[in-house]
Amino acid sequence: MLLSGLVVGLAFGYALQRGRFCTNTAFRDVLLIRDDTLLRAWALAVAVQLLGVTALAGGGWLPVTVPPLWLGANLLGGVAFGIGMVLAGGCSSGTCYRVGEGLAGSLLALIGFGVGIVVMAEGALAPLQEALRRPLSTFDGEAPTLPGLLGVDPWLVVLPLLVIIAVWFWRSGRSSYRSGGWDWRAAGVALGVVGVAAWLASSAAGRPYGLSMTGPLRTWFEALFGGSLTLDWGSLLIVGLLAGSFLSALVNGELRWRVPKGSRLLQSGAGGLFMGTGAQLAGGCTIGHSLTGLSVLSLGSMVSTAAILLGAWATAYWLFVRPMRRMLRTTTAPGTPAAVGRGT
């Protein structure tokens, strides 16, 4: 049963690499290049999981765990994670698949991520996590979900959401986005199906949750910091993910050891630290919260996702949009036609 984690991980890694899927890129590109193609892939993956998980849970075939709502921890952790992923150039899943492709910066970000998790979970920052996680908000003794809060059947929330997503896709028209990999639709469906498979396989192995990265990475890094390693479903998922993206890059001729300049390596490592501390505090990252937690309509995951977006957009603005605007002002006299209508 545990080995299914490895199999799901392999499929996850392969789909991430082929789909060039990274929530950092998806969230950032909306602001940076005004392109929502990868955001659509993400929404499609969430939609497929919403449909699958709601049907399976409603039929009593799948036990689900809802990520908790700790308002302060979700907000602060989410913002920190958002800052970190832009600095590191990849979220948790994006960082992992790029490690498989041979990016040294992403490897450093992954190490920073693991160190950040351990520092927040049981190191110097543990008191902060304890304090911010104390006010746990529950609803009828359970972690709150949107349908629970509204007191309605989950389908009454899921169906309107699916309609909104469908209308968005329908109005978007053709995308000019090319990535040399899978089309956004293929990537979204593949990731959604892998997500549902993860719920089923992981629950069968006694872990009633879907895809997540923070908990599984914590298992590995706690072991590295002197604990003992107990191989479980999640830790095997990580092994599969790294191997899957590595194999995908290898067979598609995209494997290459890539090393940026030193300052960029430091930036990636620092970004990883922010991501790890943030994800640990918030109880999940863009996978555990923004992909899996949203598929059970957890309020904690919604708050975390909003906070991640906020942190990511603020950082992308500060790092990329603002310097580019400033440069355009200095190279082009204000008011000339060239200065007008040129995006960043």
Add this chain to the structure above:
Amino acid sequence: MPHSVTLDVRGEICPYPLFEAKRRMEELGSGDTLEVLIDYPLALDNVTRWAENAGHEVVSVEELGASEWRIVLRHA
């Protein structure tokens, strides 16, 4: 006399290849060429797509090796 400038963004994480290419292009004038060395497939697509959309000419895309390319762009 048009300038020719080389930009090496091999090893860089996204979105730095695109960001640096834009920045370097801004410093150039009409007819100047910018040679960009890239080793990440996603960055190759991003940079050529941006150049086309911005009206610059993509003169050539040459594969140098496994996942390594030389792109030549001419400023509009």
